[in-house]
Amino acid sequence: MLTINGKEVEFREGATVLEVARDNGIYIPSLCAHKELFPFGACRLCLVKIEHMRGFPPACTTPAAEGMKVITEDTELHNLRKNVLELILSEHPNSCLMCDQKELCAKYYICPPKSGRATGCTFCPARDRCELRKVTEYLGLKEIRIPFKYKDLPMEREDPFFDRDYNLCILCGRCVRVCQEVRGIGAIAFTKRGHDTKIGTAFGKSYLDGGCRFCGACVDVCPTGALSARGSKWHGLPEREVTTTCALCSVGCRLKLEAKWEKVMAARPDEEGPANHGQACVKGRFCIPALVNDAERLKYPLIRKEGRLVPAGWEEAAELVAKRLGRYSPKEVGFVASPFLTNEAAYLLQKFARIGTGTNNIDIASAFSGPVIDAHVRCLGVGAGTGTIEDIESAEWIIILGADILTSHPVLTVSINKARRQGATVCLIGPENDIILRMVDNLFPVQPAAYLPLLSGILKVLVDKDAFDKDFVSSRCNGFESLKRSLLSIDLEEIIEPCGLSVDRVEELVSQILKSKRGCILYGSKILESSNPQQVISLLFNILLLRGSHLGLIPLRIAGNEQGAGDMGALPNFLPGYRDFSDKDAVSELEGAWSAKLPTEPGVSYSEMIRAASKGTLKALYITSGWIPDKTHLSQVDFIVLHGIYPSPLFEIADVVFPSVAFTEENGTITSLERRVQCIAAAVRPVGMALPDWKIICLIAEKMKLAGFAFTSAEEVFDEICRVNSLISGHGIWSLIPSAKFALTPLEELTWKESDIISKEISLYPLYYRGIDITEKVHDLKLVYERVLGG
Ligand code: SF4
Ligand code: SF4
Ligand code: SF4
Ligand code: SF4
Ligand code: FES
Structure with missing residues (x-):
């Protein structure tokens, strides 16, 4: 319990003073803080007074503590914040903010802002959601005593999807932090120093060359109009907003579609989306209007x-x-x-x-569907995975096999990154051209032909070292003896070394798996390039079962x-x-x-x-x-x-x-890869x-x-x-549809539970390994089943 403005409030362990205030409906002006990001303390707007603490600590970086007495609002704090805001606005186009006719002008905001460069709110793409305006209005700032200096930086429009006007940037760092902390990409950073500080890529490269994935997360967290989605900035306010599920891949991100003139104008990720929590990828964030408004669409039979x-x-x-x-x-x-x-x-x-x-x-x-369904039905009786996005986030080790996940299921990398931040080890088994390397601790850069021998090696080490969950295996699985017999004939070195790997590396991976039962295995369509995809899947499942859990196997189904x-x-x-x-x-x-x-x-x-x-x-x-x-x-x-x-x-x-x-x-x-049945809702007429x-x-x-x-x-x-x-x-998820509200069947009812499995026999499958196959021996011969372009 602590006190804010004389009112006693509860707080959760680890929360900051700003979070406690927000949780209790108490507004403290802030610009650099964001609920998905670590505290940063850059803008100095959230200064508060705390009994027995010197000066004015920022609420966003001060941890809440028992018995704390916090004041968030008095004349001194108000004036202090006004001074801070004046400094910020001395380098930000502020004529509209200070104009005493601004309410009148706002009536005409119905017209889209058609200006290349925003010199005031009237022409700014962010004017309807701008947090800087909100803070200025809250503080009632009427005048700026410091001479205004326009930065006169060039508009940056050479990259696709979003424009950048750093004349509107207040250096809050949210874009840099979301890219690094949430997306795990780190494409942008603060560049230069002092007065010349600016956001940019390393060595001034274009965003495209700097590794940007155009996920739009930086645009979504920017509190000003510095970053704006190019495709939708000229359309003004939408006529309606419809919550739906992205059908472009199987992650199941929840989106808000903005519609006007019977066209989808923009799509934004929904912060309440259970699979995406406010994140999207380039396809969901920027490509939907172009896809569905295409003039080539078929219109009649x-x-x-x-x-x-x-x-x-x-x-x-x-x-x-x-x-x-x-x-x-x-x-x-x-x-x-x-x-x-x-x-x-x-x-x-x-x-x-x-x-x-x-x-x-x-x-x-x-092509992916058949092997996935056959293998999963054979192991479990149902053609579906046994893992959820929550499982990924709480996993202590993650194996990604045969998937360029950053391209095929980009939003899942947010969950992988989150797990890694909490200490999970991420192992990638796949061709070297996978570009998720910044999130990987352990790389096995092997071709699909090596999946079978590598997985067999892992199983052999687990069984030979007696390092499997005997209780789980004996009580819940069948087929252990035949699996064991099939592993007996294998010589570890003989199968591992032709893959270009050493037995030590396999043992190292096994030691990571052995650290915890809470593991997750994600596999993608590159398994189709191995000699026996079904068996690859069975072996992956075997690894989880030997570790004592049937949960955590996720096939990265491609389509929505x-x-x-x-x-x-x-x-x-x-x-x-x-x-x-x-x-x-x-x-x-x-x-x-x-x-x-x-x-x-x-x-x-x-x-x-x-x-x-x-x-x-x-x-x-x-x-x-x-x-x-x-x-x-x-x-x-x-x-x-x-x-x-x-x-x-x-x-x-x-x-x-x-x-x-x-x-x-x-x-x-539609049903996502974690078996979440979600609604799609019409935003426009056919x-x-x-x-x-x-x-x-x-x-x-x-x-x-x-x-x-x-x-x-x-x-x-x-x-x-x-x-x-x-x-x-039994899932009446449609009941809320007439009110155009998105309704979701509770996840726990649609994903695997202990009770689902208790009545079923789980099968461990023996190994049928006949040596390394031709694709490993004949280089440059490659059958590619999945998309290799786009992202
Ligand atoms: S960023 Fe905000 S304050 Fe600045 S011009 Fe745009 S709407 Fe106005
Ligand atoms: S679009 Fe995504 S990847 Fe690119 S800079 Fe912004 S957050 Fe980073
Ligand atoms: S571009 Fe936007 S999010 Fe990034 S530092 Fe500037 S104001 Fe903040
Ligand atoms: S990750 Fe998939 S579901 Fe999510 S926005 Fe991108 S394409 Fe849509
Ligand atoms: S929100 Fe606390 S310093 Fe910016």
């Missing part, structure tokens, strides 16, 4: 007539598809589920494939709803909820719920569908985008239906093209005649006179999912 795709109405196009699909036998049809479909669309697509065309030929358009598409049953070998076709109860439950017979013939995977298409045995293909096949493989396919939001190379051979909405134009749910994918499927089903597709909203589809899919059932 197209059907092929006399060799050309020509515009058509929805009725005509849907009828054509219904008629043509009815001509093929179940074996001749295939459905490709985009990993960007919502849960509702993925669910309806597989339902339509199964009861509309009688086929199980449906799979996710992702790759997890959800699998959960919804858009798979050739599983029904919704990963229920097997051999499970008679599952089949009869689903047949009852759908009032239809399910096909019994197993389906084929995406790659098998493409093989069958190139041989001419697959006659009709229904593709909902994602990782689309090369059109040369589809020349023999008789009938191709395509959903999409942009033109695609498949236009040359598609027979019908349906325009889908972008994720900014529809309501629905472009042209575009429809949500689930509606397109319903339209075709209606033309085929199929029962069970008369849905009028995504909410209704989700209700049915809850009824038939035990993975999701």
Whole structure:
């Protein structure tokens, strides 16, 4: 307990006086402090009086202590702060701040500020959120007695995405600290000294060359207009702001979309986002408007007539598809589920494939998905990871295998960086070109071919040294003896040294793993370049199990709803909820719920569908985008239906093209890599005649006179999912949608718990190692499965 302005307040251990005041609704002017950053004490605005302390300590750097008596406001403090502010404003364009007509002028702020260089608030991109203005207004400063000196620094616009006008910079250091402390990048710093101090990159390089990832975190914490997002600064205030989930990758960042004139103008990370806590990446922060407002967006259905795709109405196009699909036998049809479909669309697509065309030929358009699902189902019974972002943040050791995470899942690096700041050791197993090195303690720069031998080596050391959790293994896992036998025949040096590593390095890594059960393993799509991806995943899981926990394995699924598409049953070998076709109860439950017979013939995977298409045995293909096949493989396919939001190379051979909405134009749910089911919410109207994918499927089903597709909203589809899919059932997360509020199913209900696993057998899998494979021996021969550009 301490006292602020005579009022007794509670405080949490480690909080500063400023934090305690904020927690209790007491305002203390501040500019350099930020809740995500360490105290800095640069601006001197938060000065307070504390009994028995000399002078005026800054509230932001003074730890709260029991019995402390703090005064935050009196005439002396007020005048002191005014003096400090005068000094700050003596080098900051202040005419608008001091103008006695500023309230009148503010009425016209409705017009966007169209000025290259801000010489006052009226022309400043930050005028609606500027913290410096807020502090000036609070202190009631009317005049600056110190002569104003304009810094006259050049505008910096050579880098993409945001402009920098350091004439507005007050050197609070928030940008430098967020880049270093939160993002772990350290692309910028204070440069020069004294009066010439400025923010910049080392050696005056461009931000691009200085290692900046354009995540926008510095822009978001800047309290002034010094840093501004280029794409949105000229649009003025948005008409509305809609909270949604970013669907561009599987992290599941919550964003606030700013909409105006039925266009998405900007996207900002939501500080309350459970996966991202106010962080985003270049894609989510800056690229969404360009992606969804593209003039090339498909606006109406197209059907092929006399060799050309020509515009058509929805009725005509849907009828054509219904008629043509009815001509093929179940074996001749295939459905490709985009990993960007919502849960509702993925669910309806597989339902339509199964009861509309009688086929199980449906799979996710992702090379990574199959091995992940197969390996996880084999180990756990469900095709999902066992770790959460919270697990990453609280881990004591982290292994990242086969992923350029800074490019593929940039916001996860914030969690990794946080764990590292708290003492976690981070080990990266992957090719040397991974650029996360600033956050890595232990690097194993090996090619994917070495993943199997390296992981086998780790397991062998764990077993040989008897350094595994015997209680957990004997009580919770099966297959230990066969794993042990499979490791017996391995000679550690023989398998490790050809990878360019030493046994000592492997033992060093094992000693880190042995320090704690609280470990996390993240693996990415580079495992596809190893000889046996499924086995790599099983071995990773084995490492966690031998350490005594099933938690912490996270597949870095690439697309926004790759997890959800699998959960919804858009798979050739599983029904919704990963229920097997051999499970008679599952089949009869689903047949009852759908009032239809399910096909019994197993389906084929995406790659098998493409093989069958190139041989001419697959006659009709229904593709909902994602990782689309090369059109040369589809020349023999008789009938191709395509959903999409942009033109695609498949236009040359598609027979019908349906325009889908972008994720900014529809309501629905997607499931993140940590199995968090989150809502996406429409911020703007669909472009042209575009429809949500689930509606397109319903339209075709209606033309085929199929029962069970008369849905009028995504909410209704989700209700049915809850009824038939035990993975999701019982989560009424839609109840808040009509009020446009983002609703989240509690994480603990959607991630692995002890109780989930108790009834299941966890399998340790033996090793099948046949020596180092060809990709390790033939250099410069590389099959690359993931994006290598962008970030
Ligand atoms: S940074 Fe703030 S105080 Fe400065 S010109 Fe812009 S709105 Fe005004
Ligand atoms: S955009 Fe991100 S990486 Fe670049 S300087 Fe700002 S915080 Fe650092
Ligand atoms: S650019 Fe903005 S955040 Fe960075 S020091 Fe200047 S005012 Fe502070
Ligand atoms: S990390 Fe992924 S989910 Fe988050 S903003 Fe970037 S693309 Fe979107
Ligand atoms: S907020 Fe305390 S010194 Fe700046």
